[in-house]
Amino acid sequence: MLNDAHIQSYLQEQGLSPDLIVQVTDFRQQYEVDPAVTERVAVPTMPFYGKETLEMAITAILQGENLLLSGGKATGKNVLCETLSWIFGRPAYDISFHVNTDSASLIGTDTFKDNEVQLRKGPIYQCAEFGGFGILDEINMAKNDALSVLHATLDHRRRIDVPGYSRITLHPATRFIGTMNQGYAGTRELNEALVSRFLVVDMPPLDVETLIFLLKKHFPDMKQTALEQFSGLFLDFQKKASNGEISTKPLDLRGMIAGIRTIRSGLPPVNAIRMGLINKSFDQFEKEILEDSANTRIPKTWTKNDVFEG
Numbered sequence: 322m323l324n325d326a327h328i329q330s331y332l333q334e335q336g337l338s339p340d341l342i343v344q345v346t347d348f349r350q351q352y353e354v355d356p357a358v359t360e361r362v363a364v365p366t367m368p369f370y371g372k373e374t375l376e377m378a379i380t381a382i383l384q385g386e387n388l389l390l391s392g393g394k395a396t397g398k399n400v401l402c403e404t405l406s407w408i409f410g411r412p413a414y415d416i417s418f419h420v421n422t423d424s425a426s427l428i429g430t431d432t433f434k435d436n437e438v439q440l441r442k443g444p445i446y447q448c449a450e451f452g453g454f455g456i457l458d459e460i461n462m463a464k465n466d467a468l469s470v471l472h473a474t475l476d477h478r479r480r481i482d483v484p485g486y487s488r489i490t491l492h493p494a495t496r497f498i499g500t501m502n503q504g505y506a507g508t509r510e511l512n513e514a515l516v517s518r519f520l521v522v523d524m525p526p527l528d529v530e531t532l533i534f535l536l537k538k539h540f541p542d543m544k545q546t547a548l549e550q551f552s553g554l555f556l557d558f559q560k561k562a563s564n565g566e567i568s569t570k571p572l573d574l575r576g577m578i579a580g581i582r583t584i585r586s587g588l589p590p591v592n593a594i595r596m597g598l599i600n601k602s603f604d605q606f607e608k609e610i611l612e613d614s615a616n617t618r619i620p621k622t623w624t625k626n627d628v629f630e631g
């Protein structure tokens with residue numbers, strides 16, 4: 322019940338219409354979660370921030386569609402997946418893709434148990450049974466032929482064909498949410514047949530308002546100047562990366578947040594930025610550019626007291 326109230330106030334805070342909030346609540350109440358998998362329903366430490374993106378994702382799911390989240394690094398793709406699992410109250414199944422992903426690892430493999438051959442159910446199969454949200458993480462890392470087994474699962478047929486076993490139909494609450502990061506090393510072009518089975522959401526790059534909001538949520542006692550300088554630094558890096566002056570390696574919000582946390586234990590802010598952002602690059606020339614940029618934002622003399630309220 323407390324959780325329901327939390328979800329309600331989060332959705333209101335994001336500015337979603339009352340009508341949409343009612344539809345989400347109805348969905349949650351319509352489908353119960355099997356007690357065996359309740360711990361799979363996510364409870365995000367910090368839910369996704371961004372009204373428009375959230376609205377697109379929610380309406381697509383309500384209409385029975387699968388979603389493909391496409392965007393740069395740390396634009397909150399996985400945070401959004403967690404948030405959707407939470408607000409719709411569905412168990413989440415993380416399915417990470419890599420070059421060696423094949424259909425058996427997704428759907429299931431034969432194993433020998435109790436003196437007979439049995440199907441060991443893969444994550445897609447389990448997700449289908451329990452009405453889960455299957456998170457197809459970094460889907461464009463997989464080979465397209467591994468993904469072709471999912472065609473019937475992802476379109477109106479909503480079924481899984483397990484070679485040698487009977488086919489199963491997806492639980493009505495099952496949805497699949499793919500994430501992809503264009504241009505990461507090792508990614509492939511997704512083929513059209515696959516993409517046509519998703520509604521695609523372009524994740525917006527972080528802007529100053531979102532950054533300050535997120536930092537404040539993580540660090541409610543952070544001083545205004547520090548909020549502005551850390552956000553500014555991140556955006557400086559973002560601009561340099563989009564101009565091709567640096568790689569996207571140091572563009573790591575997760576790293577910046579983890580770095581700032583070390584300031585609480587007494588690490589000088591300049592070193593926190595090194596650990597969280599600058600050292601993510603292993604290129605000496607690039608590091609120098611980053612150091613110069615950081616020096617204009619985070620003075621070397623800064624201590625914990627310049628960052629947090631006393």
Ligand SMILES: Nc1ncnc2c1ncn2[C@@H]1O[C@H](COP(=O)(O)OP(=O)(O)OP(=O)(O)O)[C@@H](O)[C@H]1O
Nearest residue numbers: 368369370393394395396397398399400502574575
């Ligand atoms: N819109 C947002 N709302 C909430 N948190 C966000 C948002 N955008 C970025 N973040 C923050 O960025 C960090 C990374 O988010 P997440 O892991 O979801 O990114 P991602 O898009 O999956 O990145 P990657 O491409 O590296 O996998 C999280 O710690 C989260 O706090």
Ligand SMILES: [Mg+2]
Nearest residue numbers: 398399458500
């Ligand atoms: Mg991710």
